Amino acid sequence: MSTITTTAREARRDIRAGDIKGQTSGMASGFVQANLVILPKDWADDFLAFCHFNPKPCPLLGMTQPGSPTLPILGEDIDLRTDLPGYYVWENGVRVDHAHDISSYWRDDLVGFAIGCSFSFEHALMDAGIRLRHIEEGKNVAIFRTNIECSPAGRFCGPLVVSMRSMTPTDAIRAIQICSRFPNVHGAPIHFGDPEAIGIADLNTPDYGDVVEVQAGEVPVFWACGVTPQAVVQASNPPFCITHAPGSMLITDLRIHEVSLF
Amino acid sequence: MSTITTTAREARRDIRAGDIKGQTSGMASGFVQANLVILPKDWADDFLAFCHFNPKPCPLLGMTQPGSPTLPILGEDIDLRTDLPGYYVWENGVRVDHAHDISSYWRDDLVGFAIGCSFSFEHALMDAGIRLRHIEEGKNVAIFRTNIECSPAGRFCGPLVVSMRSMTPTDAIRAIQICSRFPNVHGAPIHFGDPEAIGIADLNTPDYGDVVEVQAGEVPVFWACGVTPQAVVQASNPPFCITHAPGSMLITDLRIHEVSLF
Structure with a gap:
């Protein structure tokens, strides 16, 4: 049983330090985990619409300002460039890198989308x-x-x-x-x-x-599943995109029982 | 499509008049239907306990006073002796009659139990x-x-x-x-x-x-299913029992959306 009882903040700290590079299922018991999609601003409006009309695979929890890697509504210290254990980098629908830190890929026009994950x-x-x-x-x-x-x-x-x-x-x-x-x-x-x-x-x-x-x-x-956007990126060919690597999620400060419908 | 749109009271009136002798699935849209179990008073306490500890098959909606065939909390005019299209009569766990009116079987010591039915x-x-x-x-x-x-x-x-x-x-x-x-x-x-x-x-x-x-x-x-008590009567041999005939339910004045949990 690999369940690790930590807070979300502790889990992010360990991931940011490079101590965890694999999948996050079972980590930070009770905290909401999120899929990540990062797109250039001129593709972001289309993706927001895609999330809206596909709420089962893409329940949108949060969205960054263009160029900002922070997402304070999901965790005050979150930095999307370093806080996930693994990322896929995509060019024209083709995967070109599996990275553990995307600081070198960051650009001023990127918009990050955090999408709820079933690990939660x-x-x-x-x-x-x-x-x-x-x-x-x-x-x-x-x-x-x-x-x-x-x-x-x-x-x-x-x-x-x-x-x-x-x-x-x-x-x-x-x-x-x-x-x-x-x-x-x-x-x-x-x-x-x-x-x-x-x-x-x-x-x-x-x-x-x-x-x-x-x-x-x-x-x-x-x-x-929140890996849906990765199949969609492969089908839709945006020039540039970064996603989480499947299973390597953003762990947020939201508690699952905070977001229950009833 | 055999759905008949009537009120519960109209359905009971037609059943009481002998115009309906079969099953009630699809009748009185939106009203709660109930299984029936009638037992002598000295077996009723055990059956109440059975319902309590088996809430999935036996969700108890109402229970009569001993000797009374009325159940005003489920319908002001209900008479359990005439208001179901079909009844089974049991002696020592053996079915001895399939009746459409049980007035001739009624006794002063009988207690009726109305149990929620999935037709509802x-x-x-x-x-x-x-x-x-x-x-x-x-x-x-x-x-x-x-x-x-x-x-x-x-x-x-x-x-x-x-x-x-x-x-x-x-x-x-x-x-x-x-x-x-x-x-x-x-x-x-x-x-x-x-x-x-x-x-x-x-x-x-x-x-x-x-x-x-x-x-x-x-x-x-x-x-x-609320037919469970009939299998239980066959296994437990109370000296006397009356149940509904499977599918021939008591139609109550409760509306299904009145009894929803949320």
């Missing part, structure tokens, strides 16, 4: 006695591209990406109830059961993240 | 665009005994009985959300998917109700 509700699920195999095994979740198209907005379009957690139907019903309270970290799942029904050919070859086993008596449960 | 939330599901095949086909739901044991209480014990509705995973997720708001008409499902996981060998041979097809791309979804 994992502790709420575990508090309800639901076992999460990827956390128990110290892995990232398994993440898949689907055949479901997002609602296009401006120059952005592309497929919905989902994270998968495997559990019994009884636990899945409880997870649906619990996650319904947290729409701004993806909320309820979008599918369970047959992976092919949403265009996933093989659960053992995730498009991102790690392979996580589905055991007998369990069903795979699929949540809309 | 079906209109909330249909209002959300979820199609219910048994209603579209004018059938009763399919009802099955499971291998899940209820919590025993006093002299009562027996298996959990479930109703089945078939739908896509997307609709099942929405149904779980909607039904979670209505715990006193069985609330969220208790299982979906593999019937054998809860001891159901064949979906085409329901123990009560009608056969309802599960089509390609759908999963069977199982709700705790």
